[in-house]
Amino acid sequence: MTRPSIFSRFLKADGSLPLARQLSLTLALIFVAATLVAGVLLHVIFSAQASAQIERQSQFFMDSMLAVREYTSRQVNPIVAPLNDQGTEFRPEAVPSYAATSVFSYLRSNPAYQSFSYREATLNPTNLKDKADGEETQIVEAFKADPSLKVLSGNRTMALGTFHYVAKPIRITKASCLVCHSTPERAPKSQLLTYGNSNGFGWGLDEIVGAQIVTVPIEEIENARHQSLVITSGLIIVAFTLVGLVTNAVLKRLILRPMRAMSLKADEASVTPGTVEFGERRRADEIGLLARSFERMKQSLVISMQMLKDRQP
Numbered sequence: 001m002t003r004p005s006i007f008s009r010f011l012k013a014d015g016s017l018p019l020a021r022q023l024s025l026t027l028a029l030i031f032v033a034a035t036l037v038a039g040v041l042l043h044v045i046f047s048a049q050a051s052a053q054i055e056r057q058s059q060f061f062m063d064s065m066l067a068v069r070e071y072t073s074r075q076v077n078p079i080v081a082p083l084n085d086q087g088t089e090f091r092p093e094a095v096p097s098y099a100a101t102s103v104f105s106y107l108r109s110n111p112a113y114q115s116f117s118y119r120e121a122t123l124n125p126t127n128l129k130d131k132a133d134g135e136e137t138q139i140v141e142a143f144k145a146d147p148s149l150k151v152l153s154g155n156r157t158m159a160l161g162t163f164h165y166v167a168k169p170i171r172i173t174k175a176s177c178l179v180c181h182s183t184p185e186r187a188p189k190s191q192l193l194t195y196g197n198s199n200g201f202g203w204g205l206d207e208i209v210g211a212q213i214v215t216v217p218i219e220e221i222e223n224a225r226h227q228s229l230v231i232t233s234g235l236i237i238v239a240f241t242l243v244g245l246v247t248n249a250v251l252k253r254l255i256l257r258p259m260r261a262m263s264l265k266a267d268e269a270s271v272t273p274g275t276v277e278f279g280e281r282r283r284a285d286e287i288g289l290l291a292r293s294f295e296r297m298k299q300s301l302v303i304s305m306q307m308l309k310d311r312q313p
């Protein structure tokens, strides 16, 4: 009775396929299934890693800018502010926002950070270059609408590609800010000479006036993710192909070749058992076992044939 091969379901095979072909097909099926599963898993893992990397990078960037602001507020402003009160020339170095955006512009002159951006987008800014654009205004409005919101992040598609942004609200928490941002009368005269008296005023304590927005390009990280996916998938395919080739070669050498040889010898033994030798019987494995059985059968055949011959008159 022939047992149905595992392919009978897929290929309607009834063992008529050579073993090597059956093995190749099994391996091919396992290979395709494993590659699909691995591909999906790798995609998920690499995507999560890329997102985490983009988020970390944006967050680090934002924190660095906050540190620059803090340094200017605490250490530079006390030294420079008196100059602004006396002179006719305004020294913007005293302004935390100016320090942060200036440090950023130096950072950006490094080609590695060319497509990064840092903005202190404000609805009613002192320096008009800080005026919030359409999307930035939406972000600021979202912070104003929900004061408990500490951070917003997402992707922004712009002319130069897709960018990830992280935004934090700018809230006026110190009364000292209002010296320059409440009414033109309170602001240093030197500031009015440089920035005029029509914008950047009327801010109130605890009011959210704008948002710090950091954008980092995601193209590079996405490309790196894509590359990792292609390389890893390629390695998996190479590994599977090698396993398939080696398994096939081993199967041929250890099982198929000796089986075919034994089958030829068994054919020959059915006619002239005395001349046939099953050399494979010296093997310790199952092929050796089979060869020893054939050898015993051959011996019995030799004896039977001899007895038949002796009985003949």
Ligand code: HEC
Pocket (backbone or CB within 6 Å): 073, 081, 084, 092, 094, 095, 096, 097, 098, 101, 120, 121, 122, 124, 125, 126, 127, 128, 130, 170, 171, 172, 173, 174, 176, 177, 178, 179, 180, 181, 188, 191, 195, 200, 209, 210
């Ligand atoms: C000495 C006056 C002065 C003080 C004090 C001051 N600012 Fe400003 N602020 C300015 C000037 C001038 C600018 C524009 C700087 C530039 O050219 O980038 C500015 C810019 C800003 C900006 C960017 C948007 C814009 O208006 O251009 C924000 C946000 C801001 N300040 C918030 C604050 C906060 C918060 C404080 C308190 C911690 C503060 N400022 C204290 C003078 C001041």
